[in-house]
Structures are given as C-alpha cells and as structure tokens.
Amino acid sequence: MYPKIELHVHLEATVRPETLLEIARRNDYPLPANTVEELTELYRFRDFRHFIEVWILTTNALQQEADFRQMVADYAAEAKRHGAVYIEGIFTPAERVRRGVNWQEVFEGVCAGAQEAREEHGVEVRLTPDIPRGFSIDEAIATVRWASHYRERGVVGVGLGGLEAEYPPEPYEEAFTLAKSEGLGSVPHAGEVAGAASVRGALEALGADRLRHGFRAEEDPGLVREIVGRGTVLDVCPISNLRTGAVASLADHPLPRLVAAGVQCSISTDDPVMFDTDLTRDYEAACSFGISPRAFYEAGVKGALCDEATRTRLRELGEVFDWREAVP
Numbered sequence: 001m002y003p004k005i006e007l008h009v010h011l012e013a014t015v016r017p018e019t020l021l022e023i024a025r026r027n028d029y030p031l032p033a034n035t036v037e038e039l040t041e042l043y044r045f046r047d048f049r050h051f052i053e054v055w056i057l058t059t060n061a062l063q064q065e066a067d068f069r070q071m072v073a074d075y076a077a078e079a080k081r082h083g084a085v086y087i088e089g090i091f092t093p094a095e096r097v098r099r100g101v102n103w104q105e106v107f108e109g110v111c112a113g114a115q116e117a118r119e120e121h122g123v124e125v126r127l128t129p130d131i132p133r134g135f136s137i138d139e140a141i142a143t144v145r146w147a148s149h150y151r152e153r154g155v156v157g158v159g160l161g162g163l164e165a166e167y168p169p170e171p172y173e174e175a176f177t178l179a180k181s182e183g184l185g186s187v188p189h190a191g192e193v194a195g196a197a198s199v200r201g202a203l204e205a206l207g208a209d210r211l212r213h214g215f216r217a218e219e220d221p222g223l224v225r226e227i228v229g230r231g232t233v234l235d236v237c238p239i240s241n242l243r244t245g246a247v248a249s250l251a252d253h254p255l256p257r258l259v260a261a262g263v264q265c266s267i268s269t270d271d272p273v274m275f276d277t278d279l280t281r282d283y284e285a286a287c288s289f290g291i292s293p294r295a296f297y298e299a300g301v302k303g304a305l306c307d308e309a310t311r312t313r314l315r316e317l318g319e320v321f322d323w324r325e326a327v328p
Helices: 017-026 036-042 048-059 065-081 093-097 103-121 137-149 170-181 196-204 215-219 221-230 238-243 255-260 279-287 293-303 308-320
Strands: 004-010 084-091 124-132 157-161 210-213 233-236 265-267
Touching: 004 065, 004 210, 004 233, 004 265, 004 279, 004 293, 017 036, 017 065, 036 048, 065 084, 065 103, 084 103, 084 157, 084 308, 093 103, 093 124, 093 137, 103 124, 103 137, 124 137, 137 157, 137 170, 157 170, 196 210, 196 215, 196 221, 210 215, 215 221, 215 233, 215 255, 233 255, 233 293, 238 279, 255 265, 265 279, 265 293, 279 293, 293 308
Parallel strands: 004 084, 084 124, 124 157, 210 233, 233 265
Antiparallel strands: none
8 A cells, every 4th residue: 555645625524424423413513314324325325415415414413622632633544544644634614613613623623633643643734714705804814823722733725615616715715815914824625626717816816735626627738738837736536526516527527637737736635534435445536547556745844834754754744655566
C-alpha cells in the first residue's frame, strides 16, 4: 500500500450509518431514516441540490463535543487503513450553530479528534471549517474568528461550500480577506457545479490558495494556463463528481486533461459514506487514467496548508517510498 494524502473530506460525511443512527438516538434527533438500509437508500442522490438537502438533514444529528471528536478520530483510523498519512478535514460549524450548537463545542470536539488521530493512529489531521454559501457575512466572519482562535490546535484554513451555482464567491471576499490577515489559508469549493467564472472568482476575490474541485476551469483554456502558472493545486474527487452528476461518467472526467496541461491535482473522497467510496477507490479511479499515484501524492504535499516541518516530513516520506511497488 502506498502513502496517500487527502485534502478534501467533509468530516460529517465520514460517519458510518450505524454510528450516525447511534448518535442521533443519543441526541434525540429525528433522522429521516431509522435503519442502515434506509440511510443507504437515502444516499442515492438525484442531483447536487438533493445531495445538499440530505447532507443537511443527516449531519445535523451531530450536536455534542463528543460527537465531533469521534467523527474525526474514527475517520483517521479508517483512512489510515487506506494509506492516509495526512488529512485536511472540512467541517461546517455555522450549520450546527444555526441549530443551537455552541461554536466552542464544535471546535473543541474536532480539535480533540485531530489530537487523538495523531496520538492513537499516527495520522496528521489539519482542519478547515467551511462557510456555507447563502449564509450571512456575519456568520462567515464568525467562522473565521473562531477558526483563528483555534490555529494553535490544527485549524489551518477556511473554505466555502454548498450551493455553488446559486451563490457566487465574491460576496464572501471580506471574510476571506480577514482569514488571510489571520494567517489562515483560503480553500473554497469552486468549479464543481458552476463553471470557469466561479473558479476565477474564487482565485481573485477569495485569494484561493487551493481549489476544492476546480475541474470546470477546463472550460477556459486561459484560466487553466493561469492555474498552472500560479501553481494552484486542485482537490479532485472523481467518484463524488460521478455520484452528484457533475460528470456524466468517469471516462468523461477532465482529470487526465488537466494533468496533461500541467495542473497539479490531489485526490480525495469528498463525502465518502454518502458517496459509497473510500480513499483506495478514489485513488484507483484517478490512476485508471494512467497517472502515477506519486503525482497525486506530490500534489498533496504541495497543496497542504500544514507547517513546513510537517510538509518536509511528508515530502521525505514520498521520497523514500519505493513507488515502483505502488499498484495503480
């Protein structure tokens, strides 16, 4: 098994159905499903909007500090079995706060989970809270301020997620300018269900250090050249894009064309439980285009928002591994 870096995974969507049902019962939260089988059926998405609706309905079962700690630590243990050595986990605190959860409870839980991941499983986890599109600028700025407060406990950046086609990135410029001033990275979703204009907005208005998805930049060759020139890494999630209908088939995915154009792409699962995938399957899908897993690993090292000491360790790990043993 070769080492893997995952830069794009929504931690709330890593919780196994049986665990989610247990947490929902514990929190007296009415899930729209009562069994593992019903949850699995619920995760058959008609389109991206339907996925977002189900995501909100199910993930709001997570309400207590212990829930957030468990989701991070459990996923680190699972991802390690697939070769993960470094993860940047996304979580969405403002979504929880709107439903009565305390900001501090969310951040304390995920940060404790990251510490447990390192101590118990030897996996480095960094954290990037997402601002949900459509939320107010006050909620966005609150997300940034809480993220800054937890920088010393592994929070390294801020993202923008949710309904991309309905909410462009530009209205959130103030929040991302604040994030940058606080030493946090900018890692918005863009170029998944909206096109090249969304990607350009993320780069220019939000100062994106890395793009989550970004593959629809392909629609503008000039933008692709700009991404190559900037050295901006794209977090590509092939099976996610298939499940939400963002691409018609794996064979249609722009990934090989982007790599051929010189774009550096890392590989991630996005929402693994909801999309019935894991890190091994997403890497296999990406490597099916004939691209070396080492290229994805090295893009992950470059794109990571970690400190330089951690980046050096990750780079050295990639250098000493015998990639000839890697089975695409």
